[in-house]
Amino acid sequence: MYSTLERFLKYVTYDTQSVDRAETVPSSPGQLALAKALGEELKALGLQDVQVTEQAYVTAALPSNVKNPEKKKKVPAVGFVAHMDTATEVTGKDVKPRVVKNYDGGDIVLNEGGGGEKIVLSPKDFPYLADYKGQDIVVTDGTTLLGADNKAGIAEIVGGVDYLLQHPEIEHGDVKIAFTPDEEVGHLAKLLDIEKFGADFAYTLDGGPVGEACYENFNAANAVVTIKGRAVHPGKAKGLMLNAVTMGQELNALFPPAETPETTEGYEGYYHCLSFQGTTEGAVLKYILRDHDALRFQERKKFMEKAVGWMKDKYGEDRFSLDMKDQYRNMADKVKGNEHIVETALEAMRELGIEPDIIPMRGGTDGAALSWRGLVTPNLFTGGHNYHGRFEFIPVPSMEKATAMMLKILELYVRKA
Numbered sequence: 253m254y255s256t257l258e259r260f261l262k263y264v265t266y267d268t269q270s271v272d273r274a275e276t277v278p279s280s281p282g283q284l285a286l287a288k289a290l291g292e293e294l295k296a297l298g299l300q301d302v303q304v305t306e307q308a309y310v311t312a313a314l315p316s317n318v319k320n321p322e323k324k325k326k327v328p329a330v331g332f333v334a335h336m337d338t339a340t341e342v343t344g345k346d347v348k349p350r351v352v353k354n355y356d357g358g359d360i361v362l363n364e365g366g367g368g369e370k371i372v373l374s375p376k377d378f379p380y381l382a383d384y385k386g387q388d389i390v391v392t393d394g395t396t397l398l399g400a401d402n403k404a405g406i407a408e409i410v411g412g413v414d415y416l417l418q419h420p421e422i423e424h425g426d427v428k429i430a431f432t433p434d435e436e437v438g439h440l441a442k443l444l445d446i447e448k449f450g451a452d453f454a455y456t457l458d459g460g461p462v463g464e465a466c467y468e469n470f471n472a473a474n475a476v477v478t479i480k481g482r483a484v485h486p487g488k489a490k491g492l493m494l495n496a497v498t499m500g501q502e503l504n505a506l507f508p509p510a511e512t513p514e515t516t517e518g519y520e521g522y523y524h525c526l527s528f529q530g531t532t533e534g535a536v537l538k539y540i541l542r543d544h545d546a547l548r549f550q551e552r553k554k555f556m557e558k559a560v561g562w563m564k565d566k567y568g569e570d571r572f573s574l575d576m577k578d579q580y581r582n583m584a585d586k587v588k589g590n591e592h593i594v595e596t597a598l599e600a601m602r603e604l605g606i607e608p609d610i611i612p613m614r615g616g617t618d619g620a621a622l623s624w625r626g627l628v629t630p631n632l633f634t635g636g637h638n639y640h641g642r643f644e645f646i647p648v649p650s651m652e653k654a655t656a657m658m659l660k661i662l663e664l665y666v667r668k669a
Contacts (some may be wrong), residue, residue: 254655256411257648260390261349263406264399269344270337270437277443278308278433282344283336290336290431293410298417299429307433307443308336313450314413314427317420318666326669327425330662331454332412333618333629334405335435338397339640348393351648357385362394362642371395373643380461380637381645388648398644400636405457406431408634408654415659424662425669426450432618438474438579440621453593454629456619457658462650463606464633466613467594468584469620470521470542471549475556475576477503479535496535499567500528504537506559519544519612521552544582544612580616583623583630590628596668597632600660606653632657 266286271279278284284306291304291312299312318324338344352360360373360381371394375382392398409429416422428451432441435458459466481496507523509515516522521543528537541556543549553576560574587594598608619629635650 254411254652255414256407256651256655257351257390259410260400260404260407260646260651261351263403264347264349267345267347268337268399268403270340270434272340272437274437277439278337279437279439280337283433284308286336287431287433290406290410294429297410297414299413305443309433309443310336310429310431311444311449312429314416314424314429316425318423318425318669323666323669324425327666328452329426329428329450330665331428331430331449331451331627331629332409332658333430333432333441333454333456333622334409334458335402335432335618336406337434337436338399338403339401339436341640342397342642343395344397344399347396347399349390349398350393352389352391355384355387355389357382360389360391362392371642373645378638378643384647389645390648391645392642394642397639397641398636398646400634400644400646401639402435402458402634404634404636404646404651404654408457408651408658411655412658415655416662422659422663423666425665427662428454430454435618438472440580440616441618442621444618444622446622446625446627449627451627453590454619454622454627455593455597455658455661456617456629456631457634457654458617458619459613459631459633460636460639461609462633462635462653463601463609465594465597465601465608465610465630466617466632467587467610467630468544469580469582469613469616469631470544471546471582472579472616473541473549473553473576474579475539475541475574477537477539477560478573478575479503479530479537480571481531481533481535483532493532494567494571495532497530497532499563499571500530500535500537503559503563503572504528506562507555517614521545521548523552523556542614546582580620581624583620583628586623586628587630593628594630596664597630597657597661600657600664603660603664604653604656606657
């Protein structure tokens with residue numbers, strides 16, 4: 253029905269994994285390669301005002317085709333946004349997607365035909381996988397992530413505008429689309445010119461399973477702790493050696509073990525040590541701090557400062573350094589007064605027979621930052637599961653439902669005008 257799947261299978265072959273703390277935007281060349289390809293694709297479809305910047309931002313517009321002049325004035329310009337980069341945890345190079353036809357409800361061997369130990373996507377590990385029995389499912393080969401986060405969103409959006417162009421009898425207002433770089437490393441669409449983009453509001457298609465809708469998200473910060481140790485021959489080290497690895501372990505032990513990603517859910521915030529690299533001579537620990545509540549978020553940042561300060565008091569001021577930066581803020585305050593944006597999306601889902609699942613997002617999207625800059629942008633589902641890992645998968649019908657939801661939102665705003 254839609255061209256969403258074929259586009260998705262093409263987009264994931266681009267290696268667009270972003271690079272944390274890079275000095276350039278985009279942080280990786282594959283993002284610009286995909287941006288240029290998308291620009292050509294959108295031009296070929298017939299979209300207007302297609303632009304691709306050196307920073308790998310892609311923007312385009314599909315003008316309103318509402319026939320009634322008075323009604324046309326009342327229909328808002330709706331934006332749809334998705335990011336091109338993939339997560340840093342697992343490689344996005346040489347992605348080999350496979351469509352499992354008519355999934356039988358059992359284990360899926362991802363590296364089918366490959367040597368070595370079998371890599372298995374199983375409902376024993378991921379019980380919700382069994383819910384998709386009888387559906388076509390796109391999976392990885394077990395060596396990479398898939399890239400549904402967020403290339404599924406891109407494919408669903410392009411599939412949507414393609415459908416509108418193929419069916420000019422469907423009335424819609426101005427449609428604005430934007431594809432952005434480096435969301436996974438906290439760039440958060442900083443270089444998107446909102447005024448030039450021209451949307452009255454927008455949606456990111458960057459969520460999870462069908463029905464998911466988010467208009468609350470974490471307040472977020474990242475922190476890098478650098479430790480300077482002192483190496484001495486271990487045979488004569490007593491009272492002299494300062495082992496940076498041991499000091500890092502001591503620092504990490506100060507954080508409450510019940511406030512980590514693996515022990516929290518819903519509105520519960522956390523501290524998360526992303527990585528710990530080091531030797532006796534030096535170590536670096538990277539953290540992220542998350543909380544929905546603004547006050548509690550500030551308390552978490554103060555605790556981080558206090559923990560590092562305590563280690564400085566014990567081992568010396570020059571032995572520890574902390575670099576902590578805010579990343580994004582909870583969009584909930586910006587949705588207040590603009591509830592129609594969320595309500596229309598939920599109405600669209602219900603008209604399609606989809607039960608909305610409103611959740612507090614345990615993460616953030618470009619939409620969080622855009623909302624604080626004045627473009628209110630809640631987040632809606634793409635249909636995928638297990639993002640950021642080799643067991644990522646997305647059912648084909650879920651992708652089609654995301655495209656249908658996009659079209660229904662546009663239909664509703666014409667109907668209500």
